[in-house]
Amino acid sequence: MRLLNAIHIDITFQFRHGFYYVYLFISVLYLLILFNLQQGIRETITLLLLFIDTTMLGFFFIGAIVLLEKGQNILQSLFVTPLRLSEYIIAKVISLSILAMASALIIVTPIHLSIINFPVLLFGLWLSVIFFTLFGLIIAARSQNVNDYFAKALGLGLVASLPLAQYLHIFSTPLFYVLPTRATLILLEAAVKPTGLLHIIYAFICLLVWNSLAAFLAYRYFYRHVLVGTGAL
Amino acid sequence: MINVQNLLFTYSGNAEPTLQGLDFTIAKGEIFGFLGPSGAGKSTTIKILIGILKNYQGQVTVLNRELRRINADYYESIGVAFEFPNLYSKFTALENLRFFSKLYKGPTTNPLDLLTMVGLETDQNTRIAEFSKGMKMRLNFCRSLLNNPDLLFLDEPTSGQDPVNLRKIKDIILEQKSKGTTVCITTHDMHVADSLCDRVAFIVDGKIALVDSPRALKLQHGSRMVRVEYRDKGSLKNKDYSLDSLATNQDFQNLLSSFPVETIHTQEATLEDIFIKTTGRKLQ
Amino acid sequence: MKKIMALALADIKNITRDSTLILVLFGTVVLYIMVWFLIPLLSALLLDKLVFNLADYYLLIICFFSLIPPLLFGMITGFIILEERDEEIITFIAVTPVRKTGYLAYKLSISMAAAITSFYVLAYTNSLAHIPLLYSFFPAIMIAMETPITALLIASFAENKVEGMAFGKLAGIMFLAPFIYYFVPSHWKYLAGILPPFWVTGTFFTAGSNISLYWLYTVIGLLIHGLVLAVLLKIFINSQR
Structure with a gap:
């Protein structure tokens, strides 16, 4: 009940700040462009867009959302109610992932005939969105303002994007397998081309491990640096 | 209601403790005021009492529970209004209160009744972004009353209010008292303290210099x-x-x-x- | 001059205190590394493995990369303005002799200068492709104007940082302009002409080859940039709370 209410207010908040309009517009624009691409390159570009736009959606927005709530003292009001910090974090993650998944469903329509494993695509994307939102929360907890968040997010985002080099056949190293983004790319590729079950299982386990770690750190950092520290009170 | 013994608190990174051993008790149904200049430790005391700062030394018992052992359910029974309030600026006054009221398990007061009490009923559908500072403070005051708290913490509840609204807020606080609610107020407005509080504590440099009823103090020192x-x-x-x-x-x-x-x-x-x-x- | 110095001094203090400067420097360095090293590397690899000649697209790539500094710096400036509006710094400056217009002119010209410098360094230190220096002036002007366009798109329409992110995302559509210009064969592509960078791309691809078209794109491009900028400026000046 409390959680549902928190998710509801987050979605309404995102709606009123224009997220849904912007994403509808951008997704439709992508759709038009993708429809005009040749088969073959279309799949590559679609998966690329899903990777850099959909999975990083939460990463892009969560910093500004948290810093706004902190700056406007909304967090003060929230955390003197029975709302748990865990519920606050889950609501943020779920609300943003709903938007991301809705956008993803629009973007994949031009390649729907090429998709051989839809559940893997959806579940893989969803886990990745969750990871990046939690990752953003961790950074936001340590950031002073939006530009500060950008600087940190840009650096860490670039490191996270390194496995793209393997996706684009530029460079590969077994080290990439440690990164959650390598797992994301494996699952995205598994959606359109046959992939060994072992690879898929590895990717899911990798994302689950990273998500657990990120959830733990997000909770801890938020508690320490936002709630108790200078932030909320 | 509240029992504090030898409360010490040091912010991490500070050498000197901010609170240097406070002792006080607050009885049920009492309006208790913390008076003192800014930086004296008023807000720190309140933050400890509402369970936000946990690593304090000494004993703090609120509602018969040691504060270190409370969980988020504690907030079911207390109401808190801070000095610099803010709610969701893109939501209306009513939407904000409705959202916050749904965070409580127990019975809540109808947001519209609360808005009427502080004279905001005509602004119920106005976005907070368009509210003045005084209006925001009154709305925030409403928010702290949503869950019919047993214990109410108000940080500078009257600052920035015109005489009419000041009267309204004072009346509501007195009405809460008559219902048996215990109220803790921090203020540096002596008139407010004088006219509202049953007892006041002077806090200076992290210590309580004096605790008594305003009337007794005035007679004793006059x-x-x-x-x-x-x-x-x-x-x-x-x-x-x-x-x-x-x-x-x-x-x-x-x-x-x-x-x-x-x-x-x-x-x-x-x-x-x-x-x-x-x-x-x-x-x- | 003294006023400008005072503003600059305050900014330098701010910049050393937060990560904005790091963001600017870091973004620029990443950009240069890509253009100097990664693109040639990628190109060799693609040619070797996929018999795909990336060199055919060098001018497009350079055009795309030239747009990153103005859009990045524009976004950063936009968020600084939003932040300072939240903290009422703008209201404070507006009642000093600097006035709001002085504040805005200062903020925007700093980021424009940064974008123009970054463009020239990028355009003439890479070994991939460049347009004749003689024809670089007008595209550079347009690229510089995209900084305040992006900044104002965020600062005029957004009520707060979160809305600023949404508008920032929308501003990101401008990155698509070079690709639309290059890949869409039909005349439909001119619909994308409402995106200012579309005309920058146009001048890039006609500078060495089709001079009359180059001048046509330059004139239309300057008009579009000027118009968009004027409208945004008007909205910003009027919308200030």
């Missing part, structure tokens, strides 16, 4: 005199008499019958005077 202001051939004059033998004081009787009297005031001390006298500090 002189038992009465000052009469009167007109003598157009110029304003005054004269002081002891309260003790006023009924038989001939000089006093003569003055009343021979000059036009303008004011008569007993000379009890103001809280401000007492504060300066006991702490050697100004309040602001």
Whole structure:
């Protein structure tokens, strides 16, 4: 009940700040462009867009959302109610992932005939969105303002994007397998081309491990640096 | 209701403790005021009492529970309004209150009734972004009352309010008291403390300098005199008499019958005077 | 001059205190590394493995990379303005002799200068492709104007940082302009002409080859940039709370 209410207010908040309009517009624009691409390159570009736009959606927005709530003292009001910090974090993650998944469903329509494993695509994307939102929360907890968040997010985002080099056949190293983004790319590729079950299982386990770690750190950092520290009170 | 013994608190990174051993008890249904200049430790005390700062030393028992052992359910039974409030600016007053009321398990007060009490009923569908600071504070005050709290913490509840709204807020606080709610207030407005609080604590440099009822303090620290202001051939004059033998004081009787009297005031001390006298500090 | 110095001094203090400067420097360095090293590397690899000649697209790539500094710096400036509006710094400056217009002119010209410098360094230190120096002036002007366009798109329409992110995302559509210009064969592509960078791309691809078209794109491009900028400026000046 409390959680549902928190998710509801987050979605309404995102709606009123224009997220849904912007994403509808951008997704439709992508759709038009993708429809005009040749088969073959279309799949590559679609998966690329899903990777850099959909999975990083939460990463892009969560910093500004948290810093706004902190700056406007909304967090003060929230955390003197029975709302748990865990519920606050889950609501943020779920609300943003709903938007991301809705956008993803629009973007994949031009390649729907090429998709051989839809559940893997959806579940893989969803886990990745969750990871990046939690990752953003961790950074936001340590950031002073939006530009500060950008600087940190840009650096860490670039490191996270390194496995793209393997996706684009530029460079590969077994080290990439440690990164959650390598797992994301494996699952995205598994959606359109046959992939060994072992690879898929590895990717899911990798994302689950990273998500657990990120959830733990997000909770801890938020508690320490936002709630108790200078932030909320 | 609240029992605090030897409360010590040091912010991490600070050498000096912010709170240097506080002792006080607050009874059920009491309005208790923390008075002191900014930085004295008022807000820190409140933050500990509402369970946000946990690594304190000493004993703090609130609602019969040691504060270190509370969980988020504690917030079901308390209400808190901070000095610099803010709610979701893109939501209306009513939407904000409805959202917050759904965070509680127990029965909540109808948001519209609360808005009416503080005179915001005509602004119920206005976005907070368009609210003035005073309106935001009153809305935030409403938010703290949503869950019918047993214990209410108000940080500077009256700052920035015009006399009409000040009256409204005071009345609501007194009404809460009459329902048995315990109220903790921090303020540096002596008039508010004087007219609302059953007891006040002066906090300076992380210590409690004094705890008593405003009335007792004023009598204890004042002189038992009465000052009469009167007109003598157009110029304003005054004269002081002891309260003790006023009924038989001939000089006093003569003055009343021979000059036009303008004011008569007993000379009890103001809280401000007492504060300066006991702490050697100004309040602001 | 003294006023400008005062503003600059305050900014330098701010910049050393937060990560904005790091963001600017870091973004620029990443950009240069890509253009100097990664693109040639990628190109060799693609040619070797996929017999795909990336060199055919060098001018497009350079055009795309030239747009990153103005859009990045524009976004950063936009968020600084939003932040300072939240903290009422703008209101404070507006009642000093600097006025709001002085504040805006200062903020925007700093980021424009940064974008123009970054463009020239990028355009003439890479070994991939460049347009004749003689024809670089007008595209550079347009690229510089995209900084305040992006900044104002965020600062004029967004009520707060979160809305600023949404508008920032929308501003990101401008990155698509070079690709639309290059890949869409039909005349439909001119619909994308409402995106200012579309015309920058146009001048890039005609500078060495089709001079009359180059001048046509330059004139239309300057008009579009000027118009968009004027409208945004008007909205910003009027919308200030």
